[in-house]
Amino acid sequence: MLHTIDLRSQDLSRTELVSVLPRPNVDVTVASEAAQTLIDDVRESGTAALLDQAERLDHVRPASVRVDIHAIDRAVHNLDASVRDALTQAIERVRRATTAQVPPQRHTEIGHGASIVQRWQPVDRVGLYVPGGKAVYPSSVIMNAVPAQVAGVRSIALASPAQREFDGGVHPTILAAAGLLGITEVYAMGGAGAIGAFAYGVPDLGLAPVDVVTGPGNIYVAAAKRLVRGQVGIDAEAGTTEILIIADGTANARFVAADLLSQAEHDEAAASILVTDSPRLAHEVAAHLDALVSLTANAERARTALEGPQSAVVLVSDIVTAAELSNAYGPEHLEIHTHDPHGTLEHITSAGAIFIGPFTPVSLGDYMAGSNHVLPTGGQSRFSSGLGAYTFLRPQQIIEYDKAALDVVARPIVDLANSERLPAHGEAVTQRFEE
Known part of the structure; x- marks a missing residue:
């Protein structure tokens, strides 16, 4: 059902990884x-x-x-x-x-009589x-x-x-x-x-x-x-959902298959990707998928997604390489099913939300984990985050200096203003010290 991309004998750069990884063909x-x-x-x-x-x-x-x-x-x-x-x-x-x-308000004393909130x-x-x-x-x-x-x-x-x-x-x-x-x-x-x-x-x-x-x-x-x-x-330009699972030979193949299927039922263009260093696990996951898809209510939609070019099993030489591949992909949802999931996590830099271990499926995050399920798709997790309180917050700096504190930096301000050929900037300071 899932096609296979074998990268075990290849040493690819990050740019090359991005080019070979499957993606939904969505052009906004x-x-x-x-x-x-x-x-x-x-x-x-x-x-x-x-x-x-x-x-x-x-x-x-x-x-x-x-x-x-x-x-x-x-x-x-x-x-x-x-x-x-x-x-x-x-x-x-x-x-x-x-x-x-929600960050707390922070007060910083730059010097005596000089503060930024x-x-x-x-x-x-x-x-x-x-x-x-x-x-x-x-x-x-x-x-x-x-x-x-x-x-x-x-x-x-x-x-x-x-x-x-x-x-x-x-x-x-x-x-x-x-x-x-x-x-x-x-x-x-x-x-x-x-x-x-x-x-x-x-x-x-x-x-x-x-x-x-x-x-x-x-x-x-x-x-x-x-x-x-x-x-x-x-917040973001949300696209079709995607799941990437990093798994080794210790993973429960039935759990992995169920989680790939859970996202495939969203949409025919949904992406379900397994990255593993275990050909045996890949074979077992494929077998479980065949059985599970036929039993699910949204079988036709899920099958189309799993058989599409955006979904795949990717074989790699080791789990560190799997993490590098995941970082290059920047998945919306990342699950880690390895014998040392927290050790694998240390290599992860880009993901919308990360689900650790066999009893933390993406569907938990969709509903009851307490995390947010509005997440960056299409590789946007490489530079943006999911929805949160910070989406609706604007950081503001409140600056307050007294006369003595301004006097301490008056000369440097004038010097910098003159160097930029903006003398009125400096004069706005010196005016405050003229009788």
């Missing part, structure tokens, strides 16, 4: 023109454009784009008790873990996008909203596509998750149009622009986020 630029048209349409026509886009793209015309608060309350009331309990647990776990991400200030308003389509994602409501709340964001709006099954409303489970979190500003809108609505606002809907847009979505959502970056902040 191909959706940019269509996304820009949808954004411009919303800017020009407001609510009418959002309704037309829902009818054309989601095949249903909502009675109202803004979800009535009573619909949210009903969704919470009608929520299955076991699902409510699971969501409540997930909210508490994510909140506890996310609280550790480093504080972290939340943005005022955010727009959270929760996708619809192949699955329902109340967990994404939690993963987006809790970090914003922990950061101290005062105004939170949420958008999710209109659902034909629910007469153009937002899926009730998503509404219920929003209700449990105290979010009352919810819109039945999706795709690039929703991102544009968040970025520029929709006056006739009473939708004010936001400062930051977060949340995963399809290629048009990713393209729209790229287009509005600069108008607003964004």
